[in-house]
Amino acid sequence: MLQLTTTHYLILSAILFSIGLTGILVRRNMITVLMSIELVLNAVNLNFIAFSYELSNLTGQVFAVFTITVAAGEAAVGLGILIALFRLRDTTDLDSARELEG
Amino acid sequence: MVLRHRIGKRAVSAIACGTVALAFLLGMGAIASYLRSAEHAAGKAFEIEVFSWVPAGLLAGARGVADFSVGMGFMLDPLSAVMLFVVTFVGFWIHVYSVGYMGHEGGFQRYFTYLNLFMGAMLMLVLGNNYLVTFVGWEGVGLCSYLLIGFYYDQEFPPYAGRKAFIVNRIGDFAFIVGLFALVQNFGSLRYSEVISRVLADPAAATQPYLLGLSVAGFVALCLFVGAMGKSAQIPLYVWLPDAMAGPTPVSALIHAATMVTAGVYMVVRSNVLYQLAPGVSQFVAVIGALTAIVAATIGLAQNDIKKVLAYSTVSQLGYMFLAAGVGAYSAAIFHLGTHAFFKALLFLGSGSVIHAMSGEQDMRSMGGLKAHLPTTYRTFLIATIAIAGIPPLAGFFSKDEILAGAFEGGHYILWTVGLLTAGLTACYMFRAVLLTFYGKFRGTHEQEHHLHESPAVMTVPLIVLAVGAVVSGWLGLPGKALGNEHLNWIHHFLDPVIAKLPAHEAEAAAEHGMSVGLEWGLMLVSVAVAIAGILIARRLWGGERGLQGDEAFAARFPAIQRTLENKYWVDEAYDRFIVRPLAALARACWKVVDVLIIDGSVHVGAFFAEITGDLGRLTTTGNVRNYALYFFGGLVLLFAWMIL
Numbered sequence: 154m155l156q157l158t159t160t161h162y163l164i165l166s167a168i169l170f171s172i173g174l175t176g177i178l179v180r181r182n183m184i185t186v187l188m189s190i191e192l193v194l195n196a197v198n199l200n201f202i203a204f205s206y207e208l209s210n211l212t213g214q215v216f217a218v219f220t221i222t223v224a225a226g227e228a229a230v231g232l233g234i235l236i237a238l239f240r241l242r243d244t245t246d247l248d249s250a251r252e253l254e255g
Numbered sequence: 256m257v258l259r260h261r262i263g264k265r266a267v268s269a270i271a272c273g274t275v276a277l278a279f280l281l282g283m284g285a286i287a288s289y290l291r292s293a294e295h296a297a298g299k300a301f302e303i304e305v306f307s308w309v310p311a312g313l314l315a316g317a318r319g320v321a322d323f324s325v326g327m328g329f330m331l332d333p334l335s336a337v338m339l340f341v342v343t344f345v346g347f348w349i350h351v352y353s354v355g356y357m358g359h360e361g362g363f364q365r366y367f368t369y370l371n372l373f374m375g376a377m378l379m380l381v382l383g384n385n386y387l388v389t390f391v392g393w394e395g396v397g398l399c400s401y402l403l404i405g406f407y408y409d410q411e412f413p414p415y416a417g418r419k420a421f422i423v424n425r426i427g428d429f430a431f432i433v434g435l436f437a438l439v440q441n442f443g444s445l446r447y448s449e450v451i452s453r454v455l456a457d458p459a460a461a462t463q464p465y466l467l468g469l470s471v472a473g474f475v476a477l478c479l480f481v482g483a484m485g486k487s488a489q490i491p492l493y494v495w496l497p498d499a500m501a502g503p504t505p506v507s508a509l510i511h512a513a514t515m516v517t518a519g520v521y522m523v524v525r526s527n528v529l530y531q532l533a534p535g536v537s538q539f540v541a542v543i544g545a546l547t548a549i550v551a552a553t554i555g556l557a558q559n560d561i562k563k564v565l566a567y568s569t570v571s572q573l574g575y576m577f578l579a580a581g582v583g584a585y586s587a588a589i590f591h592l593g594t595h596a597f598f599k600a601l602l603f604l605g606s607g608s609v610i611h612a613m614s615g616e617q618d619m620r621s622m623g624g625l626k627a628h629l630p631t632t633y634r635t636f637l638i639a640t641i642a643i644a645g646i647p648p649l650a651g652f653f654s655k656d657e658i659l660a661g662a663f664e665g666g667h668y669i670l671w672t673v674g675l676l677t678a679g680l681t682a683c684y685m686f687r688a689v690l691l692t693f694y695g696k697f698r699g700t701h702e703q704e705h706h707l708h709e710s711p712a713v714m715t716v717p718l719i720v721l722a723v724g725a726v727v728s729g730w731l732g733l734p735g736k737a738l739g740n741e742h743l744n745w746i747h748h749f750l751d752p753v754i755a756k757l758p759a760h761e762a763e764a765a766a767e768h769g770m771s772v773g774l775e776w777g778l779m780l781v782s783v784a785v786a787i788a789g790i791l792i793a794r795r796l797w798g799g800e801r802g803l804q805g806d807e808a809f810a811a812r813f814p815a816i817q818r819t820l821e822n823k824y825w826v827d828e829a830y831d832r833f834i835v836r837p838l839a840a841l842a843r844a845c846w847k848v849v850d851v852l853i854i855d856g857s858v859h860v861g862a863f864f865a866e867i868t869g870d871l872g873r874l875t876t877t878g879n880v881r882n883y884a885l886y887f888f889g890g891l892v893l894l895f896a897w898m899i900l
Contacts, residue, residue: 174888177881177884177888178881178884178885178888179881181881186884247879247880247881248879248880248881250878250880251878251879252878253876253878254876254877254878254879255873255876255878
């Protein structure tokens with residue numbers, strides 16, 4: 154029977170973080186990018202929880218609650234920006250937002 | 256100038272001449288009161304300080320000059336009284352003359368503005384009680400000289416001549432300022448009375464070695480003399496004076512004959528205590544003076560422009576004044592300054608009258624026979640010429656003779672000979688000018704001949720007044736010793752308080768007061784003979800109907816000399832080649848290389864780098880959001896790396 158140690162949680166968190174990060178950097182669709190951001194934030198949450206359990210310190214869990222709240226707010230704002238951009242460009246392609254070019 | 260078009264010529268003339276007349280009257284009143292005062296009896300001066308300029312304690316901490324102070328002060332003593340009289344009297348009559356001469360010219364108001372400004376600066380120069388106030392006046396007259404020489408600024412040459420005058424003057428001024436610094440450092444003061452008393456209190460200190468192998472007194476004396484060289488047109492800084500003739504003729508009369516150029520002489524006489532303690536420098540002054548006198552006289556012999564002849568004559572006579580100062584005959588120098596002011600101003604104003612009649616022609620080769628058309632001008636001009644030639648009983652004889660006697664008495668026989676020869680040359684070239692202008696046949700155009708007319712009263716009255724002065728002023732300095740009554744030499748005694756009495760020199764003077772009455776008469780006869788010889792030679796060459804044949808004959812006999820003299824020994828050309836062009840090239844190099852290449856260049860390099868950095872930076876602004884996310888992530892990685900490592 155595999156004993157789940159903190160390390161496993163951390164590795165999972167790292168994998169999730171990497172996937173999310175790759176998604177942010179690589180994906181063209183705005184919605185996918187936002188989803189990847191959520192993934193990153195959740196990975197970070199996992200990390201906090203793991204350490205909180207290991208160190209028997211409630212601070213980690215408290216911070217995780219904070220992170221969830223921030224993620225929610227940020228998702229709302231992000232979607233708002235996305236909708237504005239979509240109405241402007243009629244596409245969800247992130248590369249269409251080229252105003253800052255040059 | 257601001258109200259130029261609202262004040263008419265009448266008002267300008269009244270104000271300009273009126274203020275000078277007022278200055279004259281007030282000055283004479285002040286002199287009268289001074290002569291009756293206790294200060295004069297005690298050999299002291301009236302002094303007044305209007306305000307404190309550099310208060311004491313300002314230079315605390317500087318070596319030895321902690322209590323240096325300078326005020327805007329003025330003084331009246333015999334020397335400044337003489338100068339005051341000359342400046343205001345001659346100045347007034349030149350102002351009156353100018354009303355007539357400049358009547359038809361444009362810029363009438365501007366002219367009188369500058370002329371009055373000049374009078375103010377000149378009076379400041381001669382009435383200052385310290386070197387700094389004198390220097391303010393010194394610079395002021397230099398400025399007015401520049402403004403007035405370049406008066407006809409729409410022509411090409413006058414502004415150039417004005418710049419030349421100012422720049423050459425500046426060279427002298429630089430030395431003057433260095434002299435002032437040395438004075439402050441060594442005597443802690445610039446006030447004449449304080450400097451003189453401090454030097455007299457400890458003459459040995461003043462003869463301590465200082466700079467350039469000279470003593471303190473010698474260094475300061477030399478520096479001040481170089482300043483005088485520039486202002487009073489001595490070799491090598493005389494080149495601006497002939498070109499200054501580009502200005503209106505009354506300007507030449509006032510500034511470049513009677514007053515501004517005499518400032519250097521005034522200054523040397525004022526500082527006579529220093530020159531007495533520096534025999535080497537005094538000798539130098541005398542030699543330069545004599546050299547200038549004779550060289551300028553030779554050049555004057557070959558000039559065709561009547562004003563140029565007078566300009567070189569001025570340079571030559573100024574040389575006489577410095578010769579006098581150099582051999583210690585300070586009162587003779589001032590005496591000659593005074594008589595010269597009268598007859599030289601008269602000569603210039605007379606030439607102005609001639610030029611006016613000749614519709615602006617200044618070349619004597621186009622003149623001739625004018626004595627019939629311009630009787631008053633002719634007579635006054637002749638009087639002035641006889642005066643300058645040194646024929647008794649007119650003024651020039653007495654003052655010139657004082658100088659020559661002083662040189663002879665001091666044992667400077669070579670200088671005496673040079674002075675004597677110059678006197679002969681003076682008579683010769685001045686009579687050449689008279690003969691070519693007023694005698695013989697008229698050589699000008701018909702148009703000019705029709706226009707010939709005597710000048711109006713406003714111009715001839717000053718001529719007459721100055722002619723009287725040219726005759727009479729010499730009688731203030733009759734050779735007392737020769738005539739058996741020392742007190743006849745009024746001006747010598749009047750100026751005596753100004754000459755510092757150094758103990759060593761007192762003993763010397765008492766011992767060697769040796770020239771016998773017979774010797775004096777002999778010297779006087781010799782100088783008169785030389786003058787008459789000069790006149791006769793002139794008559795032989797240019798008299799009667801011969802006119803220009805004299806010049807041609809001379810040119811035929813001595814072509815090389817004629818060419819050299821005509822080209823003024825090519826001094827201007829030499830200066831141009833060896834000084835002006837290299838300096839201009841240096842200036843251009845400073846401009847093209849230092850300013851444009853180096854200074855502007857370094858700024859451009861900086862801008863270039865800013866541009867490159869910008870271009871590189873611009874590569875990152877792709878506008879692509881995903882790129883920005885990448886940069887985000889990259890920065891994060893770096894941060895972690897830094898934290899871990």
